[in-house]
Amino acid sequence: MVESSMQPLRGRSEELGRLLDALRAAEAGTPSLAVVSGEPGLGKSALLAAAVEQAERHGFLIAQATAQQTDDISPLSSLAPALRAGREPLIDTEHFMELAALNTQPLWLAERLADFVGRRLDGKKALIVLDDAQWSDPLTAFALRVMIARLSSHQVLWLVASRPAPGGVAAQLVSAVQTQVAVHAIELGPLSAEAIQDIAKDRLNGPVESVLALQLAGVQGSPFLAEQLIAGLYLDNALPGTPASATPVGPLLTGPAPTGPLPPGLVEGVRRRSTGLSESARTLVRTAAVFGSEFRLEDVAALMAEPVAKLATALDEAIQAGLLVDAGSALRFQHELLRSATLADVPPSAQRALHGAIATQLIAAGRGAAVAAPHVLAVAQPGDTAAVSTLRQAAQELLATMSTTAAEVIQHAFDLTGADDPLRAEVGVDVVAVLLTAYQYDRAKAFADDLLSGTALYHGPITPDLRATIRLHLAPRQWVAGRLERQDLFAPGAAPHLTERLTAYRALLSPDEVPPTDLLPRMIDPVARAIVLAAAAETARAEGRYATARDYYVEARATPRELGSLPNSRLEVGELYCRAETDELLDALNRSRELMTAGDWQSAAHLSVLHARLEFAAGNLEAAEEEARTGLRWMNEFHDTRLAPGMHQVLALIALLRNQPTQAREFAGADSTVNTLLAIADGDDKAVARLRDVPEGFPERIDLLVRADAEDLLAARAAASPSVAALGAHELVAAGNDLKRLAAATEQLRTTDRPLLRALAEDRYGRAELETGDRATGVATLERALESLTKLGATGPAARIQAVLQAAGVRRRRWAAVQPRAEAGWEALTPMERRVALLVAEGHTNRSAAEELVISASTVGTHLRSVFSKLEVNSRVQLTRLVLERFAPPPNA
Structure with missing residues (x-):
């Protein structure tokens, strides 16, 4: 890369060189994250500008933004300018509006954003820049973590600048993505x-x-x-x-707020520069400094009781003096150090008065308590009930879209109340509720325990209703997270409806406490009744009574949401499991797909396990694998891997179907059922008997019971839940060698939406016909099963059927298509993966390859990541080289 045409960047040649190396690597197909850190005023923004200029010279798509101090009250506000700005924005207007509708679902928003940006970056090299990242709003910080991980096969350099902050946004970002992309840490010291x-x-x-x-x-x-x-x-x-x-x-540099005392002389310098300004301009600048690093002229004008037009001249003076800059929709100081120096010249008493006046004005103007909150906090004193009221309102305003910020605001409100103030308990309940909404369960639980234990946190009375109310806030999330404990479900003396709800939660922990369903209509409280219905549904589902469980889930979900209500999304997960087992698999699968982009993101792990299992049941092995791996990534993101075994089961079953025992063993761990299947694959016929012990909740348990000839268990299953699949599976096993009954059972199972079960039935019936009956029917039936399994990519059972046909003397031209596939190298690629690899080697982007193959660009990306892994390459350039070497014509050809 050539020397910049800008004014030279002095003293940073080594740092700039490292960024240019990272740009070259991105261009070659190796993405990375570069984090530039340094104290205020050391030139982080200038270094970023130099990198941007070089990237532009070499045809990189540029997306850049600078976070502002006020971003934490608006979701995605730090990243949005990068998404929408420039000649070639990363997100078009239609997609951006779609994202706005997902503000309350951060996980789905981040995933959708990664998909949109991934499409935009297909075949392009890009530099995505975020300056002053320490001020990023929480949604931006989260979205970046997801995007960098998801787009790890694109030609992109992510460049972030931040002041040093252990555990801050930049540190969290590095920790989250360092296993997916290379990380370059660039620390700036004094020149x-x-x-x-x-x-x-x-x-x-x-x-x-x-x-x-x-x-x-x-x-x-x-x-x-x-x-x-x-x-x-x-x-x-x-x-x-x-x-x-x-x-x-030359231009003044931009940067973050100082972390220590202002440099000596800076305040005096700003004071001298201000001396030449008119009185109106000086007042404007000082008032603006109290507003913050970014402000609106109309707000300052209202506070100064001056018409906006009259301040135009004063504003121009401040801009000409190099203190302010017009950013279009808002005004800001040229540098946070200049604002700090200006603010240092405003007496503390005047600052307090201005903050109070600003807060009052913003609320009166209808700007909302959330916008006024920073100014309220600047002047609030312990015991200020008006400030507490404003902050509580601000937390509620922020809760839907900025729950992390809401949690901090409500904590401030709590801290402003006295330890023996009765209001403190009421605000404490708010703290617990907001923390739970912000997905900070551990913090909420610890706070609740302290509040209710008579510690220094609260000295007021712990009433039964207070105890019950807090426990009922916690209980729904505890149930979803598997942390519900019986001792937390008592509050003697609480109001009847609260007591009834706590009692109902105890039924969720112990099936013995579920009241008879004929007593449900007598329950007075609707929330308690819904909880008991859910408990009854969970019990029925565990016993295989899926139709009964489904109906209970549906009725439980119809109850209005109140204190203690179970999350609807979690109840619907249970309902969809049951629907899939009662001949409604495709409907359940379609609904699960909808929930994966619009459901409650806090139930993402449960939704992901459900979705992976339903895709597997429907025979969509690639989709099931992708969903299982995505779910595991989400679980790691939220540090909650309780449901990981369910994902590992799905992945192990897929590996076995693909005849990849090594991968299956890696996923199996101590799972007894998967290890039994591995033993059977290794030739241990006696292991089949152990399949009778497969647990009720195992994926596609009915298939395994058929393989184990567990007629009694299949009969019980059919009696408890008489679905077509259950009845057909039982008849298939009960038929024995009766060809007529086998044919009828197989025909019955052909009407199900479970292709793996259909193939299993045709395999069993076809072999029976081949051995003792009509050879033509047997061969045709086995070939039908072979074709189905081959299309699904289930090469393991397909190879076994092929072997039977070959032993029977059947000859076909394409037997090799279902031979066991290797686990690494070119032979390990599926037919679709090979086509993707060849198209990419020809220069296709993910988007153009998707159009060629009539699939989505996201699916192409999934195949490409698998290709990279199996061929042990990490860039398109390396893949192209390998393909050319493999398919190069021989010498002298």
Whole structure:
């Protein structure tokens, strides 16, 4: 890459070189994350600008944004400018509006965003930049983690700048993605004295006078302070001959707020620069400094009781003085250090008065309590009930879209109440509710326990209703997370409806406590009744009574949402499991697909397990595998892997169907059923008997019972849930060698939506016909099963059927298509993966390959990641080289 045409970036050649190396790697197909960290004023933004300029020169698509201090009250506000700005925005208007509808579902939003951006980046090299990342809103921080992991096969460099903050946004980002992409940590220290002198020479277009050189030695290696000194803003103990002001030369740098005391002389420099301003302009700048780093002119005008038009001249003065910049929809200070220096000249008492006036004005203007909250916090004192009320309202306003911020706001409200103030208990309930909505269960539980245990957190009375209310806030999430404990479900003396709800929750823990269903109509409280219905549904489902369980789930979901109500999404997961077992598999599968992009993201793990299992049951092995791996990634993201065994079961079963025993063993772990299947695959016929012990909740348990000839268990299953699949499976086993009954059972199972079960039935019937009956019927039936399994990619059972046909003397031209596939190398690729690999090697993007294959670009990306893994390559360039080597014509051809 060539030298930049911008003014030279002094003293950062090594750091810029590392970024240029990362850009080259991205261009070659190796994506990475670069994190630039440093204290305020050390030139992070200038380094980013130099990298952007170089990337533009080499045809990179550029998407960049700068986070602002106020971003934490608006979802995705830090990243949105990068998504929508530039000549080639990453997200078009239609898709951006679709994303806006998912603000309350961060997981689905991040996944959809990754899909949209992935489509946009197909075949393109891109640089995506976020400056001042320490101020990112929580949704931006989360979305970046998901996007970087999801787009790890694209030609992209993610470039983030942040001030040092252990455990902050940048650190969390690195921790989350370092196993998916390479990470470059670039720490900026102070510039050398020589580099500072070079900056001065560049700005002045000539030599540096000795007096200025002496002052530059006091800027402590900060390019920002050097810029201000040269521009006449930084006057540290001005010496004779030093200009009091000067016309700024070159743009001022931008950066984050200072973490320590302001550099000596900066406040005086800003004060001197302000001296030349009119009184109106000085008031404007000082008032704006209290508003924040970004503000609206109309808000400042209202506070100053001046018409906006009258402040136009004053604003122009402040801009010309290099203090403010017009960003279009808002105004901001050129640099946070300039705002801090301005604010230092406003007496604390005046700041407090202004913050109070700003908060009052914003609320009166209808801007909402959330916008006013930072100013309320700046002046609120313990015991300020008005401030507490505003903050509680702000937390509720933020809860739907910015639950993490809402959690911090409500905590502040709680801290403003006295330990013995009765209001503290009421706000404490809010804290628990908000923390749970923000998916901070551990924090909510710890807070609730402290609040109810009479610690220093709260000295007021712990009433039975308070105890019951807090426990009922916790109980729904505890049940979903598998953490519901019996001792937490008692509150003697609480109101009857609260007591009834706690009692109902105990039924969820113990089937023995579920009241008879004929007593349900007598229950007074509808929420308690719904909880008992859910308990009855869970019991019926565990016993294989799927139709009964389905109906209970449906009735439970119809109850209005109140304190203690179970999450509807979790109840619907149970309902869909049951529907899939009562001849409604495809309907359940379609609904699960809808929920995967619009359901309650906090039930994502349960939804993901459900979806993977339903895709597997429907024979969609690739979709099931992709969903299982995605679900495992989500579980790791939320540090909750309780449901991982269910995903591992699905992945192990898929590996066995593909004749990949090594992968199946990796997923199996201590799972007895999968290990039994592995033993059978290894030739242990006696292991088949152990399949009778397969647990009720195992994926496609009915198939395994057929393989184990468990007629009694299949009979019980058919009696408890008389679905076509259950009845047909029982008849298939009960028929023995009766060809007429086998034919009828097989015909019955052909009407189901379970292709693996259909193939199993045809295999059994076909073999029986081949051995003792009509050879033509037997061969045709086995070939039908073979064709079905081959299309599904189930090469393991397909190979076994093929062997039977070959032994029977059947000859076909394409037997090799179902031979056991290797687990690595070119032979390990599925036919679709090979087609994707060849198209990519020809230069196709994911999008154009998708059009060629008539599939989605996302599916192409899934196949491409699998190709990379099996061929042990990590870029399109390496893949192309391997394909060319494999298919190159022989010498002298």
